[in-house]
Amino acid sequence: MERQNILNFMTNNRELILVHANMHKMTLKKPINVMLTPQFYTVKKEALPIQYAYQAKKIAPSLFDGLLEDDSVHEYMVFKEKGEDEDYWVFIAYASEKIVSFLEEKGIESRYVHKIYFAQQAVHDFEQAPLALGENEVLLVKDGTVVVAPRVVLGTETNLQEFKQTFTPKTSGISIKNSSSNASSFITQTQALSLAAIFMLFAGIFIIEGLRYKSDSNSNTEEMNTLYEAHPGLQASYQREAILNKYSTIDQLERKKRDSINTASKMIFKGVTLTQIYVDKQKFYAQFSCSTVTISKRVKTLLEKRDKNHFFTIKGEKNLTLEGAL
Amino acid sequence: MSLKKYQNELIILLSLLIMMGAYFYKSHHITQQREGGSQANQALLEAKKAINLKRIWADKSLKKKVDILQNIVAPSKVTWNKSKKKLYAKYTGLGPNELNKLITKILNIPVSITLLDVKKVGSNYNVEFKCKW
Numbered sequence: 001m002e003r004q005n006i007l008n009f010m011t012n013n014r015e016l017i018l019v020h021a022n023m024h025k026m027t028l029k030k031p032i033n034v035m036l037t038p039q040f041y042t043v044k045k046e047a048l049p050i051q052y053a054y055q056a057k058k059i060a061p062s063l064f065d066g067l068l069e070d071d072s073v074h075e076y077m078v079f080k081e082k083g084e085d086e087d088y089w090v091f092i093a094y095a096s097e098k099i100v101s102f103l104e105e106k107g108i109e110s111r112y113v114h115k116i117y118f119a120q121q122a123v124h125d126f127e128q129a130p131l132a133l134g135e136n137e138v139l140l141v142k143d144g145t146v147v148v149a150p151r152v153v154l155g156t157e158t159n160l161q162e163f164k165q166t167f168t169p170k171t172s173g174i175s176i177k178n179s180s181s182n183a184s185s186f187i188t189q190t191q192a193l194s195l196a197a198i199f200m201l202f203a204g205i206f207i208i209e210g211l212r213y214k215s216d217s218n219s220n221t222e223e224m225n226t227l228y229e230a231h232p233g234l235q236a237s238y239q240r241e242a243i244l245n246k247y248s249t250i251d252q253l254e255r256k257k258r259d260s261i262n263t264a265s266k267m268i269f270k271g272v273t274l275t276q277i278y279v280d281k282q283k284f285y286a287q288f289s290c291s292t293v294t295i296s297k298r299v300k301t302l303l304e305k306r307d308k309n310h311f312f313t314i315k316g317e318k319n320l321t322l323e324g325a326l
Numbered sequence: 327m328s329l330k331k332y333q334n335e336l337i338i339l340l341s342l343l344i345m346m347g348a349y350f351y352k353s354h355h356i357t358q359q360r361e362g363g364s365q366a367n368q369a370l371l372e373a374k375k376a377i378n379l380k381r382i383w384a385d386k387s388l389k390k391k392v393d394i395l396q397n398i399v400a401p402s403k404v405t406w407n408k409s410k411k412k413l414y415a416k417y418t419g420l421g422p423n424e425l426n427k428l429i430t431k432i433l434n435i436p437v438s439i440t441l442l443d444v445k446k447v448g449s450n451y452n453v454e455f456k457c458k459w
Binding site: 191197217220231244247 | 333334335337338340341342344345347348349351352354355356358359362366367369370372373374375376377379380382383384429433436438439440441442443444445446
């Protein structure tokens with residue numbers, strides 16, 4: 001239902017042109033909807049005990065049997081119309097080829113025709129007043145059917161109405177088939193090109209991103225190759241790991257030694273004398289001589305603050321010994 | 327004729343296929359970068375780290391840098407014994423400032439300290455220092 005409303009909305013946005021036998025030739029630049037006068041179709045109204053339109057459509061050819069010209073292929077449209085007492089099924093028979101041919105004769109290329117409606121679909125609009133079709137004919141409603149009549153049947157004082165865009169029926173129209181145009185497409189060329197432009201924009205973005213990822217991978221590979229050229233010994237992973245292990249161990253150990261010496265040097269202030277520092281491959285050892293117990297305590301507090309990993313052990317009262325395994 | 331009838335749909339279909347192709351192209355390179363990239367990145371990081379560490383701890387100019395330790399105090403206070411990649415140095419009678427200068431220098435030279443023994447003798451310090459590189 002919602003989809004139908006959207007389609008109606010899209011359809012209603014297009015200009016509606018009334019097509020009749022005496023119309024002038026015209027030039028079109030944008031898609032339109034067309035409303036045909038009874039000159040292009042045959043209508044029959046029947047009150048039948050049928051529930052669905054597709055069932056009515058099945059029996060349509062038999063209803064027009066003998067009424068239509070044999071030289072054309074006819075198609076049928078069926079819809080329900082509300083009558084005063086009961087509902088009627090309205091059967092419309094039309095020849096697409098003839099309609100298309102007439103439209104093209106009048107400059108209405110079928111590629112510009114989006115939907116075709118029949119005047120009978122807007123019967124309630126035509127009931128308001130007759131509508132002039134050129135100088136000699138009028139479109140009027142007779143017994144609930146839209147018909148073309150000579151203008152002389154109307155009195156001279158009869159008010160005529162203008163054709164309005166609001167005549168666009170709410171029920172669906174037909175599309176031209178077997179035509180060289182693209183009007184039968186679900187979407188117009190403009191819409192197709194707009195969508196294509198959006199898709200191509202996304203395609204462009206994806207390709208640019210793809211190229212960026214590709215160049216990132218390439219730059220990593222290039223960097224690796226440059227590195228391996230300068231250091232051929234690092235090409236094999238076991239060689240890399242061996243070098244890394246060797247120098248990581250040295251790095252860690254030497255940093256620890258230097259950190260220990262730095263920590264010990266920070267303990268030296270007024271009242272504290274360094275008496276010994278000893279560092280070898282396995283241990284660190286430092287001795288301080290403090291002038292008072294208070295200073296000694298201060299050294300201990302300072303060490304606790306600095307030694308967050310509890311690497312050192314400190315012993316003694318005034319003569320402090322600082323030890324740590326490397 | 328029938329193709330022309332559906333030309334709008336074909337335009338959309340074609341552009342959609344191009345977009346999907348571009349998307350798969352991008353996805354392919356992302357996957358490739360993730361799979362191959364993580365291994366390559368790790369190898370690259372390892373290699374860089376190994377090179378940096380080697381540059382620090384196996385610096386070819388260390389031999390010259392170590393010589394600074396010989397001239398940092400008066401020659402009379404130094405006993406210097408340097409072989410190919412090892413050093414044994416003994417410093418005697420260093421004042422606190424000299425000791426401080428010497429220790430700072432030792433800590434800043436990236437050598438492997440095998441022995442550093444600082445002892446206070448009277449008001450001065452004696453230092454025994456062994457290292458290799």
